[in-house]
Amino acid sequence: MIVEAQGAWLVDADGRRYLDGISSWWTCTLGHRHPRLVAALAAQVARVDHVSAGGALHPATAALAAELCAVAPAGLERVHFSDDGSTAVEVAVKIAFQYWQQNGRPARRRFLALSSAYHGDTLGAVSLAGAAPGGFFTVFAPLLFDVARSPAPGEDDWDRVATAIEERLAQDADTIAGVVVEPLLQGAGGMTIYPPAILRRIRDAATRADTFLIADEVFTGYGRTGTMWACDQAGVVPDLLCTAKGFTAGMLPMAATLATARIYDGFRAAPGVAGGGGSSRALMHGHSFCGHPLGAAVAREVLAIYRDERVVDGVAPRAARIAAMLAQVAALPGVARTRQLGIVGAVDLGDGGYGGAMGPRFTDAALRHGLYLRPLGDTAYVCPPLNIPLADLDTLCDGFVAAVADSLRSP
Numbered sequence: 001m002i003v004e005a006q007g008a009w010l011v012d013a014d015g016r017r018y019l020d021g022i023s024s025w026w027t028c029t030l031g032h033r034h035p036r037l038v039a040a041l042a043a044q045v046a047r048v049d050h051v052s053a054g055g056a057l058h059p060a061t062a063a064l065a066a067e068l069c070a071v072a073p074a075g076l077e078r079v080h081f082s083d084d085g086s087t088a089v090e091v092a093v094k095i096a097f098q099y100w101q102q103n104g105r106p107a108r109r110r111f112l113a114l115s116s117a118y119h120g121d122t123l124g125a126v127s128l129a130g131a132a133p134g135g136f137f138t139v140f141a142p143l144l145f146d147v148a149r150s151p152a153p154g155e156d157d158w159d160r161v162a163t164a165i166e167e168r169l170a171q172d173a174d175t176i177a178g179v180v181v182e183p184l185l186q187g188a189g190g191m192t193i194y195p196p197a198i199l200r201r202i203r204d205a206a207t208r209a210d211t212f213l214i215a216d217e218v219f220t221g222y223g224r225t226g227t228m229w230a231c232d233q234a235g236v237v238p239d240l241l242c243t244a245k246g247f248t249a250g251m252l253p254m255a256a257t258l259a260t261a262r263i264y265d266g267f268r269a270a271p272g273v274a275g276g277g278g279s280s281r282a283l284m285h286g287h288s289f290c291g292h293p294l295g296a297a298v299a300r301e302v303l304a305i306y307r308d309e310r311v312v313d314g315v316a317p318r319a320a321r322i323a324a325m326l327a328q329v330a331a332l333p334g335v336a337r338t339r340q341l342g343i344v345g346a347v348d349l350g351d352g353g354y355g356g357a358m359g360p361r362f363t364d365a366a367l368r369h370g371l372y373l374r375p376l377g378d379t380a381y382v383c384p385p386l387n388i389p390l391a392d393l394d395t396l397c398d399g400f401v402a403a404v405a406d407s408l409r410s411p
């Protein structure tokens with residue numbers, strides 16, 4: 001039971017302190033209760049709590065759209081606000097699908113996704129991830145829509161994955177509505193990293209097929225990989241980009257799906273259609289909390305803090321500390337594989353995958369060392385706030401090495 005949170009720290013009901021080594025499921029990029037976010041939230045709630053986005057708009061929401069586009073990869077000019085990462089992905093899928101339905105390519109009804117992907121827990125997002133036997137989502141298999149999938153990278157053979165995507169897009173350009181990827185870093189699927197050149201090849205293949213690239217930056221966005229967006233490292237501009245988690249630095253559930261002008265224009269009234277043509281082409285997604293003013297006020301302040309405190313520049317020195325920690329971990333007997341991108345450092349403690357037995361052992365060991373960590377099965381990782389003080393990061397890294405050593409020791 002966590003009764004207090006401040007910076008990188010959590011305090012439980014018995015007064016025990018834990019370092020939040022996963023920034024509360026990757027959301028609290030600025031730590032807990034950053035004073036400027038607390039103040040922005042209080043100021044907004046004192047004026048307007050909520051107003052629906054139907055026929056009305058709130059200034060914070062409008063300003064946020066402009067500010068977000070200013071830091072997004074150039075060419076993403078329009079924003080749809082929703083409420084969490086899963087929904088941001090659902091919206092991207094619906095936008096891509098509806099776009100082709102009403103812009104002359106109705107046979108484009110299928111999506112292409114990567115193996116070992118994770119895009120959220122709602123049914124569209126689950127469909128993208130697939131329901132492989134023994135995976136997270138097997139029980140939902142009968143409810144899912146059909147998705148084309150890249151081969152698994154196996155022994156890091158991402159070249160084969162990119163080639164398969166290129167071939168598939170060349171063959172099935174008539175039916176693929178979009179390619180969906182977690183750029184450079186697949187999170188919940190096991191902290192798998194692939195090179196920027198692979199992302200560029202996927203972008204180029206989608207461009208050649210004139211279909212959409214959907215970048216799910218829910219995990220990778222907001223500096224986690226060392227650049228504001230993972231796509232920036234590859235010099236890639238997706239047609240649709242999903243963001244959540246760091247978008248409000250974990251203070252409120254809110255998300256955004258960014259789109260190009262081309263896509264936006266595909267939802268406007270056809271030229272020369274009087275009146276009614278517009279609404280029948282509008283995106284069919286408008287729910288209670290779209291563009292919530294409280295979330296928007298907080299999300300604006302997040303961007304201001306990123307600018308003022310040069311948050312993304314702070315990732316490199318912290319990444320260097322995490323690299324040193326992983327070198328120590330790699331030297332321990334029984335460690336299978338370490339890897340890192342930006343502020344995320346991961347290690348396989350066994351080959352049992354998500355159901356592996358090492359995860360619970362590691363979780364307990366970490367708690368004993370004062371760390372709140374949640375391994376993905378046999379894969380243990382750190383993903384602290386981007387602004388974690390260096391002294392706290394030392395505590396996290398030393399505790400992580402000790403917890404790995406403890407959990408590898410025979411019971």
Ligand SMILES: Cc1ncc(COP(=O)(O)O)c(C=O)c1O
Nearest residue numbers: 084085086118119120187218219
């Ligand atoms: C890449 C990615 N997409 C989507 C989601 C879903 O986000 P949420 O849990 O906010 O619905 C996650 C969550 O971990 C994620 O890692």
